[in-house]
Amino acid sequence: MMVPESARIGRFCWNPTYACPLRCIHCYTESGRRAAQMLREPEMRRVVQAIIDARPKRVSVGGGEPLLVPWWEEMFGLFKSAGIPLTVFTSGWVFDDEAAEKLASLVATTTVSVDGPNAVVHDLVRGRAGSFDRAMAALERLTRIRRERTARGEDSCAVALDYTVTRSGLPGIDDFVAEASARLPGLDSITFGAAMPIGVAQESGFVEHELLSDDELVGLVEAESRLAARAVNGVRVTVTDARFFLPNSPLYDRGAEIATIEPDGSLRAHGAYEAKVGSLLDEPVDVLWSRALEWRNDPYVREQTHSIHSLADWARASSALDRRYGSDADKKRIARRDGAKRVMLPDPTVRRTG
């Protein structure tokens, strides 16, 4: 399937920094382990304005940890003033009541990532002790403030829990839905999605130990209604089908309209891969976007992406594309990853308890 050259940008994923207090074993951007690349405020404002001027249907801000951007409140306000719904992804590590209040009034959705059914698993997957408790505390703050604001007749952002499913994080998700939905009245949704083989999650240690098998992936997608039945307090439960990235899937078009912006203002040719097609600081968005669509239809890229029929195939294709099209800095970073033979996982007998 060719990507139509007329494809328009529907959504921007803007990563304003690669700084992050966590070290997740599946991090798609390798955040926290690389330079933060955070632009100075005047340049970052230019990137934000370029995104706003493109009039996307929505914008997602992630990272890294976007709440580490010193002027995030004002930045989010710019999107709100422009009438563009904003979804913010946070780990909840740097979070307090003040942040929750600001987010409630500024953004459409605040999504907190929880990647294990309990602190033992989550903290190991996310690489930092205490991260489960902080994520759940952030969700408690957000849902409490949402209830208070709603009672006063004020608008408040939707609150979502995003669960990236690794093999370690798969057991116990049914009970997690029951417990989290009971603990967090006011939570809108819990979304499960299999970890995708992008960034450090394409490396052999992760693929071997933590990437879901194809059977586990199908089982997860088919579990949606079973999981939804465990929720209380009106919490909606969905499972994202990671197969939408597979070029032969009828779901593939869903990802074609997403434009991913790196912290230095570069537009990625495709969100899943390290290829960059230029910077929003130097060229108009539509010029860069045409180049991104051209890249997706390049014969070598098509050969790689069309060879993907499973998550394991995808890991191999990611590896080939990142090593070919990454910048010199990306290639050096990836080579260090190779050299270290990164095995980030603790003893599996430990991580499955708790």
Ligand code: SF4
């Ligand atoms: S919290 Fe997000 S950005 Fe930070 S290391 Fe984890 S996956 Fe990467």
